[in-house]
Amino acid sequence: MATEAQGAEAAGNAPGMPQLDFSTFPNQIFWLLVTLVVIYLVLNKVALPRIASVLSERQGTIANDLAAAEELKGKAGEAEEAYKKALADARAEANRIIADAKAEIQKDLDAATEKADAEIAAKSAESEKRIGEIRASAMENVEAVAKDTAIEVVRAVLPAAEDASAVDKAVDQRLKG
Amino acid sequence: MATEAEGGGIKIDPMGQFVVEPLFGGDHVAWYTPTNVTLWMAITVLAVIVLLVLGTRGRAIVPSRSQSVAELTYGFIHQMIEDVAGKDGLKYFPYIMTLFLFIVFGNTLGLLPTAFTTTSHLAVTGVLALLVFVTVTVIGFVKNGASFLSLFWVSAAPLALRPVLAVIELISYFVRPVSHSVRLMGNMMAGHAVIKVFAGFAGALGLGAVFPVVAIVAIYGLEVMVAFVQAYVFTILTCVYLKDALHPHH
Numbered sequence: 515m516a517t518e519a520q521g522a523e524a525a526g527n528a529p530g531m532p533q534l535d536f537s538t539f540p541n542q543i544f545w546l547l548v549t550l551v552v553i554y555l556v557l558n559k560v561a562l563p564r565i566a567s568v569l570s571e572r573q574g575t576i577a578n579d580l581a582a583a584e585e586l587k588g589k590a591g592e593a594e595e596a597y598k599k600a601l602a603d604a605r606a607e608a609n610r611i612i613a614d615a616k617a618e619i620q621k622d623l624d625a626a627t628e629k630a631d632a633e634i635a636a637k638s639a640e641s642e643k644r645i646g647e648i649r650a651s652a653m654e655n656v657e658a659v660a661k662d663t664a665i666e667v668v669r670a671v672l673p674a675a676e677d678a679s680a681v682d683k684a685v686d687q688r689l690k691g
Numbered sequence: 692m693a694t695e696a697e698g699g700g701i702k703i704d705p706m707g708q709f710v711v712e713p714l715f716g717g718d719h720v721a722w723y724t725p726t727n728v729t730l731w732m733a734i735t736v737l738a739v740i741v742l743l744v745l746g747t748r749g750r751a752i753v754p755s756r757s758q759s760v761a762e763l764t765y766g767f768i769h770q771m772i773e774d775v776a777g778k779d780g781l782k783y784f785p786y787i788m789t790l791f792l793f794i795v796f797g798n799t800l801g802l803l804p805t806a807f808t809t810t811s812h813l814a815v816t817g818v819l820a821l822l823v824f825v826t827v828t829v830i831g832f833v834k835n836g837a838s839f840l841s842l843f844w845v846s847a848a849p850l851a852l853r854p855v856l857a858v859i860e861l862i863s864y865f866v867r868p869v870s871h872s873v874r875l876m877g878n879m880m881a882g883h884a885v886i887k888v889f890a891g892f893a894g895a896l897g898l899g900a901v902f903p904v905v906a907i908v909a910i911y912g913l914e915v916m917v918a919f920v921q922a923y924v925f926t927i928l929t930c931v932y933l934k935d936a937l938h939p940h941h
Contacts, residue, residue, distance in 0.1 A: 531706060533813045533880060537712035540722035542814040549732040553739050554789045561743035562785055565911075568750050568758070575752050680866045 703891030775930035798918035811879035820872035829937035
């Protein structure tokens, strides 16, 4: 109360503290209340809802962008997987083709080898036959020569005993023996 | 000022800037008279509208500068209430935002040369503090009923001490609006008065005025900081009182 009294005094005398000049209090309080109500209405009706919506919208946009980025990342991962798979497939395909080619070549090679073997076998069989024939004819000649020689010998040594068939027989016997 | 100095004796009137005067002449200040208080409060309202309404009219996802400032202010107070008073304090966000914006613009606009500082008046800060005090007390009783009184009953203290503490708590509770208002008003008034005193020296010193001018620049920088800090302090104390009302149990 003492300060109030002082204030009232100060209001009377020019300097003092204008803050304690109570005659201006109703005026200040009135205009303060008007000001506060106006600011409150402006904030509550316009400014704050607008800023809140802008902030939440931004939040939403950021969340959406992050989700989109996540999705794109997933897609990139999928693409990488697909690429890897394609690469692996291509490798497998290449290996398969190589194996096929190898098998085919092997088959051809086998066939050619077999054919060559068969030809060689045929040729060698023919040669064998020819050798056999030559040998047989040589034997025949030897026999004939032996018989002729034997007969000539018998004739020269013992003409009486000349008996061609017996000589032949003896020669045959000898040759066989 | 210079002529006064020549006239003999330095006459400095640091309090003249706080006088409430009718805008359109006359001596009598009735409750409805448009005064310099009215003018500077209107400018405060305009500043609030320019920052928060015109500044955000783009509603841009990537904000412009003014929209950024508006959003930062919004986020600053929003975060403060949530941190101090908790989620249920956010219901009172528009009221606290109103207080903060009025004080921060009142303080900073008052720093313009020849401006009238609305927040340097006890009538203004007293009403602001009383509004907070009454509102918070009403909220306390409406939300908690009689158990709001447990705010004064420090259950953590030994039983014998509690009545003593209750008296102290009660006194401190009722002193709150006084400290709340006088802190703001005192800070604003003192800073402006000091600047005015130095300005008076500058007028009186002629060429030597360079020293008071440098001092004014330094104090002005300090006052800009004080303008924001006091608005912040007033608002955060409001949040603290609100927290006491919402959660009175220690």
